[in-house]
Amino acid sequence: MTEEIxxxxxxxxxxxxxxxxxxACQLAVGQAGxxxxxxxxxxxxxxTRFRVASATKPIVASAVWLLIGDGLLDLERTxxxxxxxxxxxxxxxVTVEQVLLMTCGFPNAPMDPVExxxxxxxxxxxxxxxxxxxxxxxxxxHGGSAHWVLAELIERxxxxxxxxxxxxxxxxxxxxxxxxxxxRAEQTKMEQLSLPESRVGGFDQVAAIEAxxxxxxxxxxxxxxxxxxxxxxxxxxxxxxxxxxxxxxxRIRCTLPDPLMKLPANRTLGVVIGAGFGTTWGKSxxxxxxxxxxxxxxxxxxxxxxxxxxxxxxxxxxxxQFTRGxxxxxxxxxxxx
Numbered sequence: 001m002t003e004e005i006x007x008x009x010x011x012x013x014x015x016x017x018x019x020x021x022x023x024a025c026q027l028a029v030g031q032a033g034x035x036x037x038x039x040x041x042x043x044x045x046x047x048t049r050f051r052v053a054s055a056t057k058p059i060v061a062s063a064v065w066l067l068i069g070d071g072l073l074d075l076e077r078t079x080x081x082x083x084x085x086x087x088x089x090x091x092x093x094v095t096v097e098q099v100l101l102m103t104c105g106f107p108n109a110p111m112d113p114v115e116x117x118x119x120x121x122x123x124x125x126x127x128x129x130x131x132x133x134x135x136x137x138x139x140x141x142h143g144g145s146a147h148w149v150l151a152e153l154i155e156r157x158x159x160x161x162x163x164x165x166x167x168x169x170x171x172x173x174x175x176x177x178x179x180x181x182x183x184r185a186e187q188t189k190m191e192q193l194s195l196p197e198s199r200v201g202g203f204d205q206v207a208a209i210e211a212x213x214x215x216x217x218x219x220x221x222x223x224x225x226x227x228x229x230x231x232x233x234x235x236x237x238x239x240x241x242x243x244x245x246x247x248x249x250x251r252i253r254c255t256l257p258d259p260l261m262k263l264p265a266n267r268t269l270g271v272v273i274g275a276g277f278g279t280t281w282g283k284s285x286x287x288x289x290x291x292x293x294x295x296x297x298x299x300x301x302x303x304x305x306x307x308x309x310x311x312x313x314x315x316x317x318x319x320x321q322f323t324r325g326x327x328x329x330x331x332x333x334x335x336x337x
Contacts, residue, residue, distance in 0.1 A: 005029060007037045009331050017324060018042040023313040024191050026050060027328065028222035029335060030230040030307040038223045043191065043313070049219045050191045050311035051205055053292030056218030057147060059179060059228060061100060061270025062240070063166045064150050065248055069241035072157050075100070075269075082153055085123050089130040098135050099149050100269045101254045102142045105135040109145040113211035116148055117181075123152060139256035139265040141277060147215035163212040173239055174231045179220050181212030190219060193294040194314040216292065222309040229289065229300035229307035249273075249288050249302075280322070280329040281308075287333070295321030297329055304336030 007029065014025055018041045026048060028038040040046050067073040073082070075097040080087035086094075091106070098104040109129040115121045126149065133140070151162040158165045163181030171179055184206055192205045208217045235245055247269065254267040258277045266276025271290055275282030278291040281299045289299025294314030300307040310328040314321050 005031070005036050005335055007039065007335075009334075010037075010328065011039055013328060013331060014039060014041040017312075022315065022324075023194065024048065024050075025310065025312040026222040027311075028226035028309045029332060030226040031305045031336060033230050033234045033236065035223045035227055035230075038221075038226075045189075046221070046223075048189050048191050049221055050296065050313070051193055051209060051216075051294075052218050052220060052225060052296045052298070052311060053193060053216045053294055054143065055225065055290050055292035055296045055298045056180070056214065056216050058232075058270045058290045058298070059170065059218060060147055060150055060154075060162075060166065060214045061248070062228075062232070063154055063162075063170050064100065065240050065244055065269065066169055067154065067157055069244050073153065079149060079153070082156055083123065083126070083149075085127045086149070086152075088127045091129065091131060091135075094131075094135045096153070097253070097269075099146050101139070101267050102146050102265070103136050103139050103254060103256065104142070104146060104149075105131040105133050105137075106145050107132060107140040107142045111144060111148045113208050113213050113217070116151070116213065117211040119152075119155060122148065126152060139254055139258055139267070141258065141260060142215070144213060144215040147213075151214040162214065170239070171228075173237060174228065176224050176227060177220070179218045179224070180214065181217075182209050182219055184210050187219070191311075191313050194316065222311045225298040225309035225311070226307045229298060229309070232288075233300050233302060233305060233307065249300075250286075280325040281333060283330060284333055291325065295325045297325045299329070301333060301336075304333075306332060306336045308332035 024043040026040045026044045029036050079094050080092045094104050106129050154162040154165050167178045209219050255264040258265050266273050271288040273288045274285045281287040287299050287301040295312050297310040
C-alpha cells in the first residue's frame with residue numbers, strides 16, 4: 001500500500017501504547033473512498049479482527065435505512081405494527097424512530113446471545129420486556145436491547161436472517177466481509193476485549209460473535225470499519241437513498257441529556273454527531289460515528305473526508321481506554337487539515 005498521508009504521529013502513538021503494555025491495536029485512515037493507511041501493532045497483524053463491541057451499531061442501523069428507503073419500514077409507525085407480539089406489557093406505542101434514537105424505554109431489557117440468535121426465542125423474549133420509562137420522554141443508552149428490536153424488524157420485513165441481510169445488502173455490496181454471525185470455526189485471528197464480563201454483556205465473547213449480537217457482536221479489522229465510514233461519506237453505487245443517508249449522518253434528532261456521560265445524546269437515526277454520548281471526536285462538530293466498549297472507535301469527518309478506526313484489545317482500566325481513544329481520534333482529525 002502506498003502511504004498518501006503522514007501517519008507518523010499515529011504510528012508513534014501506537015508503538016508507545018504497545019510499549020507501555022497494550023496487548024494489541026490496529027488503526028486505519030480512509031479518504032476519497034479508499035483506505036490510505038492502516039497499521040497493526042503488538043499482537044495484531046493486518047489480518048487480525050477485533051470485536052468492535054457497540055461500534056457495530058451503525059452498521060446494523062444502516063441496514064434498517066435500506067428498509068426505510070425501500071418504503072418497507074416507516075419511522076413513525078409503531079414497532080407493534082410490524083411485530084404484533086412486541087406490544088405486550090404496554091409497549092404498543094413505541095415507534096421505530098424511538099428505537100433508533102434509544103428513547104424507547106427499555107434500556108436494560110435482557111437477551112441472551114443464543115436466545116437472540118433463534119427467531120422464535122428472540123420474539124418470545126421481546127414480548128416479555130417491560131417499559132422502564134415512558135417512551136420518548138428521555139434518552140438512556142440501550143446497550144443491546146434496542147438493536148435486538150432492529151434485528152427482528154429486519155428479519156420480519158425482509159424474510160431473511162438479519163445477519164445474512166446485513167451481509168447481502170450492506171457489507172458485500174461495499175466489498176466488505178461478513179461482520180455479524182461468524183461461526184466459531186471461522187473465528188481465527190480474533191482479538192477479544194480485555195474487559196470484565198460485566199462490560200461485555202456478561203456473555204462469552206466467542207458466543208457473542210457467533211450469535212452476531214446486533215448491538216455489539218461485530219468483528220472486523222480497522223480497515224473494514226474505516227471503509228464502512230467512507231461508504232457513509234460517498235454512498236458507492238447509490239446503496240442508500242441519498243436523502244435518507246444525508247438525514248442519518250447529519251440531522252440530530254435527539255439532544256436529550258445522556259445521564260451517564262452528562263452530555264446531549266446528539267443522536268441521529270444511527271450515529272452520534274460531535275460531542276455526544278461517549279464520543280472521542282468531540283472537537284469536530286460534524287464528525288459522526290460510534291464508540292465501543294474497550295475503547296473501540298469508528299467515525300467519519302465530512303469536512304475533511306477522513307474516516308478513522310482505532311481498535312484495541314483494551315485493558316482493565318476503562319479510563320485509560322477512553323483517554324487513549326481521545327488521543328488517537330484527535331491525531332486522526334488533524335489529518336487532511
